[in-house]
Amino acid sequence: MSDAIPEFSKSKSGAKSGDGKDVSLTNLSAFASGPGIKSGKEVAAIIAVAVIIIGGIELALRLFHVPLYIMPPPSSIAYALFDEFPLIAPHLGYTLVELVSGFAIGAAVGLVLAAVITQFPFAEKIVAPYILLLVTTPMLALVPLLILRFGFGYTPRIIAVALAAGPMVMINAATGFRRVDSAKIALARSYGASTLQIFWKIRAPMALPMILVGLMIGAIFGLLTAVGAEMVGGGFGLGNRLTTYSSMIQMPQFFAVVLILSTLGILIYVLFFLIGKKWASWEA
Amino acid sequence: MNAGEITTPKLGVQAATKVYHTASGDLLALDRCSLDVRANEIVSIVGPSGCGKTTLLWSMSGLHSLTGGEIRLDGIKITGPHPDIGIVFQEANLLPWRNLDANIRFPFEIKGEKPDRAWIAHLLNRVGLDGFGGKFPRELSGGMQQRAAIVRALALKPSVLLMDEPFGALDSFTREEMNRLVEEIWLDTKTTIVFITHSIEEAIFLSDRVVVLSARPGRVAKEYRVPFPRPRSLEIMATKEVFDLTNRIKMDIVGERTRPKPAERTSAEIVRIRP
Numbered sequence: 001m002s003d004a005i006p007e008f009s010k011s012k013s014g015a016k017s018g019d020g021k022d023v024s025l026t027n028l029s030a031f032a033s034g035p036g037i038k039s040g041k042e043v044a045a046i047i048a049v050a051v052i053i054i055g056g057i058e059l060a061l062r063l064f065h066v067p068l069y070i071m072p073p074p075s076s077i078a079y080a081l082f083d084e085f086p087l088i089a090p091h092l093g094y095t096l097v098e099l100v101s102g103f104a105i106g107a108a109v110g111l112v113l114a115a116v117i118t119q120f121p122f123a124e125k126i127v128a129p130y131i132l133l134l135v136t137t138p139m140l141a142l143v144p145l146l147i148l149r150f151g152f153g154y155t156p157r158i159i160a161v162a163l164a165a166g167p168m169v170m171i172n173a174a175t176g177f178r179r180v181d182s183a184k185i186a187l188a189r190s191y192g193a194s195t196l197q198i199f200w201k202i203r204a205p206m207a208l209p210m211i212l213v214g215l216m217i218g219a220i221f222g223l224l225t226a227v228g229a230e231m232v233g234g235g236f237g238l239g240n241r242l243t244t245y246s247s248m249i250q251m252p253q254f255f256a257v258v259l260i261l262s263t264l265g266i267l268i269y270v271l272f273f274l275i276g277k278k279w280a281s282w283e284a
Numbered sequence: 285m286n287a288g289e290i291t292t293p294k295l296g297v298q299a300a301t302k303v304y305h306t307a308s309g310d311l312l313a314l315d316r317c318s319l320d321v322r323a324n325e326i327v328s329i330v331g332p333s334g335c336g337k338t339t340l341l342w343s344m345s346g347l348h349s350l351t352g353g354e355i356r357l358d359g360i361k362i363t364g365p366h367p368d369i370g371i372v373f374q375e376a377n378l379l380p381w382r383n384l385d386a387n388i389r390f391p392f393e394i395k396g397e398k399p400d401r402a403w404i405a406h407l408l409n410r411v412g413l414d415g416f417g418g419k420f421p422r423e424l425s426g427g428m429q430q431r432a433a434i435v436r437a438l439a440l441k442p443s444v445l446l447m448d449e450p451f452g453a454l455d456s457f458t459r460e461e462m463n464r465l466v467e468e469i470w471l472d473t474k475t476t477i478v479f480i481t482h483s484i485e486e487a488i489f490l491s492d493r494v495v496v497l498s499a500r501p502g503r504v505a506k507e508y509r510v511p512f513p514r515p516r517s518l519e520i521m522a523t524k525e526v527f528d529l530t531n532r533i534k535m536d537i538v539g540e541r542t543r544p545k546p547a548e549r550t551s552a553e554i555v556r557i558r559p
Contacts (some may be wrong), residue, residue, distance in 0.1 A: 122539075184379060
């Protein structure tokens with residue numbers, strides 16, 4: 001009685017209940033573009049450009065005698081990175097603990113909520129504005145409050161990371177789960193598939209590319225929030241190192257930490273890119 | 285087809301009626317549509333677009349429930365998807381994240397059965413997909429995808445194969461090739477086939493009978509026997525008989541398309557339908 005009219009529109013990935021209000025921040029082309037396999041020539045060119053830029057900055061900074069506290073030359077940043085690394089490394093560990101545990105909690109909750117909520121389109125419509133609020137509110141704003149309640153330890157930071165990553169994962173995963181392809185579900189049903197089988201064998205794999213996008217954005221937002229929370233309060237973590245070094249005007253060390261953070265961000269991107277390439281390349 | 289088979293049709297459609305409840309009102313897709321398909325028969329269903337062909341097929345498959353009437357398989361009423369009925373969907377409908385082997389394994393995974401490897405290998409060989417098991421759907425041409433879909437549908441050895449405009453998206457040469465393949469498979473397995481198509485030529489080439497559905501709401505308007513012996517060659521398509529038959533069916537469909545809407549139904553079930 002409640003069957004839908006069989007239709008086979010070409011745009012199968014259309015979000016049925018989204019009404020154009022999809023809030024995914026990026027699309028699947030993230031897996032299509034980005035660091036692909038590069039030829040030796042391209043690699044050489046990339047290295048050459050990097051050498052020219054870094055060398056140019058080094059030369060310019062030395063030529064114009066730019067003071068160290070405004071912009072340290074790349075060589076001194078590199079030196080600080082090696083020299084201070086034993087001192088910075090534990091803080092990198094603290095930040096990673098916050099990031100990984102906060103992200104794991106946030107992503108798990110976000111994924112489960114997305115899977116459940118998309119099964120109930122009406123409930124989804126009601127909850128959507130609040131999720132949007134969670135996505136758009138910078139969770140950093142809550143950190144002072146969390147510190148007041150939980151002190152200067154890991155807890156407020158992990159909560160902040162979870163709050164930042166969770167909604168990002170959820171909103172993208174929900175977009176994925178909403179990509180109903182009635183023909184594929186009909187295929188599974190024609191073999192007598194249960195609702196659970198349809199979820200695991202059709203909906204979940206179809207949602208996977210969007211889930212991975214959500215996880216990637218969530219992890220990067222988690223990193224931002226972790227560092228931000230560390231800057232707000234507490235005596236450890238890479239964010240804390242940033243505030244410490246800048247207050248002591250130790251600019252080479254400061255930039256060494258920045259370098260570690262950008263490497264961390266790139267690693268997150270590359271990790272999810274590779275996972276996407278392995279498990280979701282059918283999309284691109 | 286001997287006389288004994290007339291008593292119980294393989295697939296009996298009795299006064300099938302289907303109403304879709306849509307946002308813009310109720311839509312009567314099938315109106316007391318009756319049709320018998322005998323065992324080992326190939327029946328094609330043609331009709332103006334939107335006439336309920338696909339609805340009828342989905343109802344036969346048990347994927348859709350009927351608003352009224354019933355469909356019986358071997359005399360037993362169909363209430364849901366049936367293991368004895370295989371479906372080939374429009375546009376192959378392979379799962380893009382699975383390679384060919386995994387796609388063909390899919391029905392067995394759902395049912396929790398062990399795939400019949402010898403049979404699958406035989407089918408793959410039959411449709412010319414040997415050695416493509418590791419390929420993903422996007423790496424295959426449309427024709428190859430549809431062949432894989434046919435293998436998937438036949439893998440569970442259904443006694444009825446429902447084909448829903450399976451070759452609509454293929455170019456005409458590939459389509460002819462696929463038509464011959466379907467006939468070959470039929471000669472091999474004698475599976476009862478219900479075939480929905482927009483192409484009258486395809487319907488005539490393949491079928492023992494061509495059924496013309498009326499414009500919405502769909503019901504059987506005309507029925508033609510296609511008497512040519514099998515295996516059929518493409519040459520028969522150039523004969524005068526086929527030409528005449530094609531034209532008659534075409535005129536039927538054109539007639540259906542321009543036929544004025546039927547007067548309001550009187551049946552209690554149908555009165556509330558807003559056209």
